[in-house]
Amino acid sequence: MSIRKVVKYGTPSLREPSKEVHKVSQKIKVLVEDLLDTMYAQNGVGLAAPQVGENLRIFVIDVSTGDQPLNPMVFINPKIIKKSGAVISHEGCLSFPEAFTDVKRYANVMVKAMDRNGRSFVLEAKDGTLLARCIQHEFDHLNGVLFIDHVINRFDAESELSKNNLPPLEVDKILDEPELEPEIQRLLEERVKQEKSEENNG
């Protein structure tokens, strides 16, 4: 199959909602293979169709590491049917080369989707694992939402973007997430305490 060009932040199609897949046709299967090839070529853990300029509701993930065998996961027409908890996630995105920042995510998600053969499956990812966070990141792409819309520290995100010659933060797109906020604040306080005690011990 082939490696596609990944579009960068600032490309309007990244902000457009994607369309449902009506049939897992040969053309869709080729797109899925291309998404996987492109993700692996870029050493990514996930890639969504709009990132290669196809506004269709498809994303792929592989969270295997090191010596583990590859574990490609394909999600077509995904729906998040359950979400709970909150976690701070340090994220980047293949459409934002070299830029990373902390964002708010749910800790647990349950997703329903179709695989590359058009078979329906349900998957639960818990405890803020990479898989749980990655599912939310890729799912967002299908709705034109980007990881920076979940940003915790705007100044940090701004500097990451400018350092890497990316367009500025779209402040009007930042999401209000009152259901995540109390737990995120608690986690941030915990982090500060942890850092202080490490300083004292060091």
Ligand code: NI
């Ligand atoms: Ni991304």
